[in-house]
Amino acid sequence: xxxxxxxxxxxxxxxxxxxxxxxxxxxxxxxxxxxxxxxxxxxxxxxxxxxxxxxxxxxxxxxxxxxxxxxxxxxxxxxxxxxxxxxxxxxxxxxxxxxxxxxxxxxxxxxxxxxxxxxxxxxxxxxxxxxxxxxxxxxxxxxxxxxxxxxxxxxxxxxxxxxxxxxxxxxxxxxxxxxxxxxxxxxxxxxxxxxxxxxxxxxxxxxxxxxxxxxxxxxxxxxxxxxx
DNA sequence: CAGATCACCTGCTTGC
DNA sequence: TGCAAGCAGGTGATCT
Numbered sequence: 680x681x682x683x684x685x686x687x688x689x690x691x692x693x694x695x696x697x698x699x700x701x702x703x704x705x706x707x708x709x710x711x712x713x714x715x716x717x718x719x720x721x722x723x724x725x726x727x728x729x730x731x732x733x734x735x736x737x738x739x740x741x742x743x744x745x746x747x748x749x750x751x752x753x754x755x756x757x758x759x760x761x762x763x764x765x766x767x768x769x770x771x772x773x774x775x776x777x778x779x780x781x782x783x784x785x786x787x788x789x790x791x792x793x794x795x796x797x798x799x800x801x802x803x804x805x806x807x808x809x810x811x812x813x814x815x816x817x818x819x820x821x822x823x824x825x826x827x828x829x830x831x832x833x834x835x836x837x838x839x840x841x842x843x844x845x846x847x848x849x850x851x852x853x854x855x856x857x858x859x860x861x862x863x864x865x866x867x868x869x870x871x872x873x874x875x876x877x878x879x880x881x882x883x884x885x886x887x888x889x890x891x892x893x894x895x896x897x898x899x900x901x902x903x904x905x906x907x
Numbered sequence: 908c909a910g911a912t913c914a915c916c917t918g919c920t921t922g923c
Numbered sequence: 924t925g926c927a928a929g930c931a932g933g934t935g936a937t938c939t
Contacts, residue, residue, distance in 0.1 A: 750916045
């Protein structure tokens with residue numbers, strides 16, 4: 680949960696805050712780096728009440744930044760530079776261009792869905808958005824990446840961007856407890872086309888959405904609209 | 908390299 | 924009614 684020396688944060692100024700895939704990275708005035716991951720249920724909240732799930736607190740000039748995390752999958756790391764395993768992740772899902780995305784996928788023989796979840800292949804995509812993007816592109820989650828045509832991979836790249844953009848605009852997906860820094864829930868869960876909709880009608884063909892396991896992860900898709 | 912399996916953790920749902 | 928089992932999922936270790 681915590682790596683590094685929290686005492687080294689005393690008196691530091693946060694020079695920059697940026698996103699690196701699913702990681703939140705803060706550059707400090709000392710030159711060191713504070714890297715956070717919210718895991719499944721992590722929240723960063725400013726000046727809110729502490730709860731039983733408050734795992735860390737950062738005292739700021741403006742108040743207090745709290746790290747809340749029910750399931751404790753979140754991580755906080757203080758280090759001299761961005762940790763190597765984080766720096767080595769694949770290109771960002773919202774920054775990679777279609778040609779690079781397709782070319783990288785063409786060399787991989789794994790199923791497309793676990794590949795999308797592999798942060799060393801592409802950083803920033805999680806289970807909900809992988810399912811939604813594959814539906815948007817009409818690609819079966821078990822399709823072999825390298826066997827997909829370049830045009831279908833480009834379509835998938837486009838679907839990933841669209842899915843993430845729309846989700847960000849809607850403030851994210853609040854399935855159980857996600858909230859933003861102001862404690863506000865997102866609404867994208869109301870627009871999910873397949874995720875969490877097992878048995879419900881496909882918005883495109885009306886057939887039932889199916890739920891299967893792919894690489895041990897719950898996977899939602901339309902067997903009629905999504906082809907290998 | 909690919910993928911299976913397990914572990915971490917706790918609130919919630921399901922089933923008996 | 925009550926309790927146990929199962930499930931959710933991001934990362935990471937370990938094994939085949």
